[in-house]
Amino acid sequence: QTWDKEAFKAELGGIRCHDDEKYLEARSGDYFWYSPILNEQLKDLRGELVVIPQNREEVILVAAAVARHKVPLTLRGGGTGNYGQCVPLEGGVIMDLTRLADVIEITEGHVRVEAGARISRLDDAARETGQELLMYPSTRQMATIGGFVAGGSGGIGSLRHGMLRDPGNVSYVKVVTVEPEPQIITLEGDDIQKVQHAYGTNGIVIELGLALTPSTDWIHTAALFDGYDAALRFACWAQEEGLDCYLLTAVERRFAAYYTKFRDHFPEDRDAIFAMVAPGEMTRFQAEAERRGGRISFAMTKPEIREAGLQPAYECGWNHTTLQALKVDKGWTYLQVAYPRPFDPDLVTRQMDRYGDAMFWHHEMARMEGEIQIFALPLLRFRSKEETYRVIAELEETDGCTIFDPHVVTIEDGGMKEIDDTQIAFKKQADPYGLMNPGKTRGWTDDMVRNDSTSHQGETA
Ligand code: FAD
Known part of the structure; x- marks a missing residue:
């Protein structure tokens, strides 16, 4: 599919964007090269435009333009994922969320933060109040908190506090939908699972709440x-x-x-x-x-x-x-x-x-x-x-071990997550045109094929 990139850029009204080859190369990859199998498959894939919104209003403008132009959208935090989660399999727009980085409010036992905040900065801010994060990946220095929730699973601290998906660790998530008139949806409790480890396929996480614990000088x-x-x-x-x-x-x-x-x-x-x-x-x-x-x-x-x-x-x-x-x-x-x-x-x-x-x-x-x-x-x-x-x-x-396969790009094949009907239902709501990180959810592709063949059957009947 082709899209009118110049018209798209013009509609962004000054939102920072880049499309020189060097920039596109730097923002089209992650640590997939740990896998020679993924490296072969992904190393030459590139997005066509990198957009760097500075605040949530700009995120919403980009989401609306993406929906109008029906162009693929790949979200990106620190770009430290291991399975090509950040690789735009079908080109299109890469949205770099690292400027959406405010630590909004730290209270006793809780922090509200924007998704693009680097984990190290967030944890350091919590430490200034005598608290710390329950867990972080070993990429604490580079990774963003939104990327961790959308692409990670647990890590340092999981010994004490469990995995990200365990109840109470993430308290809420605010998601922007990709539609001509984007909505902001707040997910709480078990509903958070809809976007946790969903590889940015069903909504742009702009803000989240996390539990904190009193800090220790480890x-x-x-x-x-x-x-x-x-x-x-x-x-x-x-x-x-x-x-x-x-x-x-x-x-x-x-x-x-x-x-x-x-x-x-x-x-x-x-x-x-x-x-x-x-x-x-x-x-x-x-x-x-x-x-x-x-x-x-x-x-x-x-x-x-x-x-x-x-x-x-x-x-x-x-x-x-x-x-x-x-x-x-x-x-x-x-x-x-x-x-x-x-x-x-x-x-x-x-x-x-x-x-x-x-x-x-x-x-x-x-x-x-x-x-x-x-x-x-x-x-x-x-x-x-x-x-x-x-x-x-x-x-x-x-x-009798379970392997979470790090040599595949889809969520389901990599394990840690089954894409069930609830998640597909949420994707229909948050990304009705299927523009977000296309190719990363088998469940969505299968659902589309099923619906397509059902509607064709309807036509012939
Ligand atoms: P990115 O790589 O930028 O993005 C990850 C996924 O999330 C992508 O699919 C992206 O599209 C999506 N995404 C990003 N931002 C948003 C958003 N705002 N809304 C919706 N979707 C979004 N992982 C662990 O879980 N535990 C570990 O201990 C761990 N150790 C690692 C060590 C090394 C050396 C490396 C290279 C990786 C490691 N990882 C680990 C994987 C990765 O570093 C983490 O999951 C990290 O938290 C990802 O954050 P990021 O900002 O780099 O995300």
């Missing part, structure tokens, strides 16, 4: 063990004992060569637990690590960590682990694995034996639906698409 620390099994069991102990931590991540010794800043703090002959531990719990943390034959390699506040030239512990877990490895060796890709509950560390030992040098392991302690949930984001030596899917099938069928 100690960034690592405990080293002689054996991954010992490290993992220590992390499980800490979680089961309810030790007050914001992060517990087990990283096996083969990653040490990639953690270049840590040198002796993470030597190649030891397996590590990177953690953020409440100051009052450090004695218990250290005593139990030592009782199990481990030792504390460092324990510092965040300013001390920076001063020592190390990275904060939250950049040592979740998908930052993959990034550390990819910076050194581009032959890796990764998988996202959820373990069956209750977690059995012996299964990990069997997996490490089975895959040898083809997979390097790290495990994330989290909580989901009120229960302990262990995830892994292991490195996988990339051989071919077929081999990747053979390993996925084996992990699912032999081990």
Whole structure:
């Protein structure tokens, strides 16, 4: 489909926009290159115009123009998603929301914020009031809060507070619809699920409310063990004992060569637990690590960590682990694995034996639906698409793990979310022309095909 870009720009009435090749290239991608499969599929795709609204009135003007011109629209925050969520599969307009960044109001236990605010700035603002976010991705520095809610799932803090989708973590979401006369819809309670992890396919999130918790001056620390099994069991102990931590991540010794800043703090002959531990719990943390034959390699506040030239512990877990490895060796890709509950560390030992040098392991302690949930984001030596899917099938069928496939662009195939009729119904309301991030929801495409064939049947009857 073609559209009249010049007429579209003229209707924007001075709203900032760019269409030079460099700008389009920079704003058409995310971290999909973690997957050689997605890289092949997405690397050359480009949007045709980047629009950068400065406030919600401008967002509404752009939404109306998009609907009038029936042009595809891809929303973008920090652009740190891993599955090409920000890639405009069908060209069109890219809306960069990073200027919509006001922290509107912080009260006890709650913050109201605009969607484009960077998570680091938001968390720092909360900290000034003695509070902090319940969770953030390891991309805290670059990612926006709207992008996290629309594209992410959980991360640092999930050990203590569960995943984004767990009740109460997000209190409300305000969404602008894409129609000639855009509406603002407020979703609360369970309705928030309609847009959470929906990849910007059903409404432009402009504002949201999040729960806050009293802040803690977390100690960034690592405990080293002689054996991954010992490290993992220590992390499980800490979680089961309810030790007050914001992060517990087990990283096996083969990653040490990639953690270049840590040198002796993470030597190649030891397996590590990177953690953020409440100051009052450090004695218990250290005593139990030592009782199990481990030792504390460092324990510092965040300013001390920076001063020592190390990275904060939250950049040592979740998908930052993959990034550390990819910076050194581009032959890796990764998988996202959820373990069956209750977690059995012996299964990990069997997996490490089975895959040898083809997979390097790290495990994330989290909580989901009120229960302990262990995830892994292991490195996988990339051989071919077929081999990747053979390993996925084996992990699912032999081990009973659930894989959230990071090598696909659609929400449903990536897991974490089923697109059900309620969500499709909401998309019809928020994006009646199907312009938002087209190609990212199979549920919508299938629904359109179904309706199309029904209406054709009607015509012939
Ligand atoms: P973007 O990538 O810009 O957007 C993500 C999706 O949301 C896109 O589909 C976009 O269209 C949509 N979107 C953006 N803004 C809006 C809006 N206002 N309204 C509606 N839709 C919108 N994710 C985790 O969940 N946990 C982790 O621990 C984690 N660690 C990561 C580590 C690394 C090194 C990398 C590269 C990625 C990681 N991610 C993680 C993925 C990603 O960083 C996060 O999900 C992040 O929060 C996305 O925010 P963003 O602003 O970059 O979103």
